[in-house]
Amino acid sequence: MNGVRIEGVKKAYGAVNVIHGVSIDIEDGEFVTLVGPSGCGKSTLLRMIAGLETISDGTINIAGRVVNDVPPKDRDIAMVFQNYALYPHMTVAENMGFSLKLQKTDKAKIKSAVDGAAEILDLTKLLDRYPKQLSGGQRQRVAMGRAIVRDPEVFLFDEPLSNLDAKLRVQMRSEIKGLHQRLKTTTVYVTHDQIEAMTMADKIVVMRDGKVEQVGKPLDLYDRPANLFVAGFIGSPSMNFIPAEWTNGKVVTQGGIELPSASSAGGAIGNRKIVYGIRPEHMTIAASGIPATVSIVEPTGAETVLLLKVGETSVTAVVKDRTTAKPGDRIFLQFQPGAEHMFDAAGGARLS
């Protein structure tokens, strides 16, 4: 019964529905990411868990009790905000100890809790500084320290790394993951960056337009996306989509090019228009196979990214070896067997 249970939750602002019946189970100690494009409702959902937004319908359960009408301070949660939301007129130590001070905890306990959190986050030398004297990364750590001190049932992160530069983001990602491994507190983490989701989460919830598109482990979402949207959202560079037709057990593009497919899927599909999906990293350059024309070559050092044209469709390939291909060259592609995905052209649901 521990963890967070979201059952049939809806949210409406007046006549406008923004969340249409979401149900998610978050186990005790799990690190769950809510991911999706802007406006999909992930932040709203997070704020409903926190108690900063009211719940129009459905229930939210934290640690076994329904918290729909419970004020935020009594929900046993702690939140880390995108803009850190530190109190500018208090020192780092005071910021971190504020919640305990509000509960009238005695000074010694506050100090030990703050010192403990500061040690975990390597903030001990900064305890007497003011927020305006800290860098972005340090401020984010203070925000996390503030959450840790509360020793809550659930951590809530609202896009905490969006304001940091790329290098810092990578560093903080591992720090947060390390923190979770150490404290083992249930965490709900909202982000629009699917790389963060993939690297940090035990479970990913992909959302779009107020609905859950798919829930699952990161690799599950990677290997078997339930629909076109999830397929295109997870993975970078994103999956290639080639419009085609399934006729008589074969996949043929509009230009007449045949694409490889695992024959076991054949019977269930029937003749219809499909979208053929193949990830860039599952393609290799070969002597024969699917013909393609090179448009742009982007060497990144570790790999080479090629923008190609297969028939009329633009396609991206990522290959590990160095290649001598130049724009304009005609090459042949080989797909990793069984790595293709097929989606119904009408509706986007997974077929294979």
Add this chain to the structure above:
Amino acid sequence: MSAVEVGNRGRSGPGSARGVYAKAGVLPVFEKQRQRFFWLLLAPVLAILGVVTLLPTLYLLITSFTPLNLANPATAWDFSDPLVNYRTLLTDDRLHNSLWVQAKLSLVTVVLQLLFGLGIALLLNVRTPLMNALRTSFLVPMVLPPIVVAIIWKVLYSPDISPAWWLFQVLGWNIQTPITNAAWALSAIVVADTWEWFPFTMLIILAALAMMPEEQREAAVVDGASTWQLTWYITLPYLKQTLMVAGLFRLIDSIKTFPLIYILTDGGPGSVTEVSNYYIFVQSFSFSYIGYSSAVTMVLLAMIVVLSWVIVRAVSGGSNGDQ
């Protein structure tokens, strides 16, 4: 001030273009043209300002060295004893009393206006249509012409026509009117003045509250702050700067209090509500002692300038860097 001198002052900024050139003591032509252009643009404004503010102040200063009495033409431009007025004001008990009354009035009204303005701003800081309407109605006291405010309070304080005293009668209370009571006259003026001006501080604070980052409040709510704790630990420290600015405005304005005193008490009973600028008014326009009142005005002006400087230093000293 020549363009070269102005340019030389730019030497203080290392790397500034002017600084580089000023080392040679010569400005490039376009820099000189630029500055001439600026001075040309400023000249009309400076001229008007000079005529409207500097000249009269200068005249006032010069007159303060004469015993000018309009009823006695021989006293104009009589510089035989230039410091006579300044000597007199050192021993003028009525003037000293007026300064003391002014200090009391200013201090109490500023504090009360800040408190009321703050309290009501906090209550009104909710964005609903009802509150928007209420907010507008709270502006009314400040928007009325001051003389109208004074007359409203004169009516309120006159037992035979005041609705308040009708109420007191109904309740059986026998209360003396404060404006004729030496102990309460100044408080009566303080009340009227606070009623008139708290919307000013309220507006300034409301504007600051509207800009307060929402996330800080949410973080505090999540941290467990009640409404009172939120106000005390988060909102008030955020407003500290704003409160000081509003307080400074009101302080300088409170020295100009006039219509209330003129209508309600005429400086009395006796001199208990006679503030300095009212004393100057009486000296100038009831007796035509322009020379003496000019001297008192100069002293008052100097005090206000010093006071403003002190407060501005305190306010800007507290705002190092962004938050």
Add this chain to the structure above:
Amino acid sequence: MNSSKTGSNKTAVDTAVSAGVFRRDVLRVALAGSAMAAMGLRAPAVLAQTKQFSGTTLRIAAFQHIFHTYIQKLLPEFEEQTGMKVEFDLQAFPVYNQRMDLELSTHGSSYDVCNITHSFSGRWISAGWMTPFNDFLSDPNKTAADFNPDDFVSGTQVAYYNDKKELHGFAWEAGAMMMAASRFDILDKQGIAMPTTLAELTEVCKATHNKSGVSAFVVDRLHHWNFPPYLMGFGGKVFRDPPKDLMPVLDSPEAIEAATYYANLLSNYCPPGVLSYTDDQAMRNQLAGRANLRINAMSWLLPLAKSDDSKVKDTVRFALMPAGPKGSFPACNANAYGIPAGSKQKDAAWAFIQWATSKKTFEKTALEMGGLATPRRSIIEDPRYKQALTINGQDIAAMYLDVLERSGRDGYMAYRTVPVWPQAGEKINKAIERIASGQADAATSMKSAQAEAIEDIKKAGVKL
């Protein structure tokens, strides 16, 4: 155009024109006078009869008073006759005094006629800010034969002479201090008569205060007007011997006694908040029957009997101001029209003043329109006037005349017309306020007033 006029009502214009025989003399005088009049008089006698001041706009400044409303009603006839346009600029009383003071000090020409407020008369006239009337009065071409300056009761004109005995103003209104009870029935019920001495006044107040919810007495906060009669009644004075010896004597034992007496009335027998009452407020109190006795100029007391707002018409009773141990000195003042020294249209101004303060005009304003505080004896003794001022069987006209004559004869109002009177009056005001509000006892307060007055008078350049 003038054929309808009868001989005895000739104005200055008529006079100058009909005396064509004296044209040469007139021209000689006119050359020394204003150019405007000279131009008018040079015209042939027949044409110059009417509209002598055609094209002139006369500007008059005064404080708001019903009398100017009456005059404005009568203006069309005057404007038609003289051809001038007359504009009034009226302010509230304290505002007018301050503005006019400033205006006169600049010797400006914005106004051609202005009201000389009684308490400022000494100041304005001795500073040379007003025009003396001698030249006008001695010139038969400028002053009608029947204008009759002596018709003004002496007490009303006293303030408008300078020490060279030159006259600067003619009164349009007179104030004679007397006493009125709005609710005489309350006194009558207890068999009390109107008090004749100050001691009796205290007794009457004690006996009638708060009976039937009515305060025994009411005063307004202009103590510099109300208090000196009490001061003199107890044998005190404001200045030692005005106008020559301006040493104030506000701390004499008599002054302290008078201040104690007056403040006692204020504190114990008046409505609450009386210290803040304006003169209008005090009158309203009496009109509504909330306060009983008041001592002030007749024009403040007449409305009790005459005003539509009065609730006490049947119970009002008048009497002369009660006498103090050293005599009775009811205050008397007047307000007069004068000509500012800087005016550029003095002849036109004089024509207006003559007309506005003539017997004919007063007959209309006093007898027909109800402006009964008039300064001319011939009007006061007119039977119609007596009838208008018989109230509840009392002859108020006689009281009025008595006070006007007395103050002129005995000259005790001289204190009010010295140049430094505003300063001294303000000190008296503050002193009484301090005593009545309990901030100081009479002795301390009056001693402070004395010290402050001396200082201020010295500041004005007077040698004490």
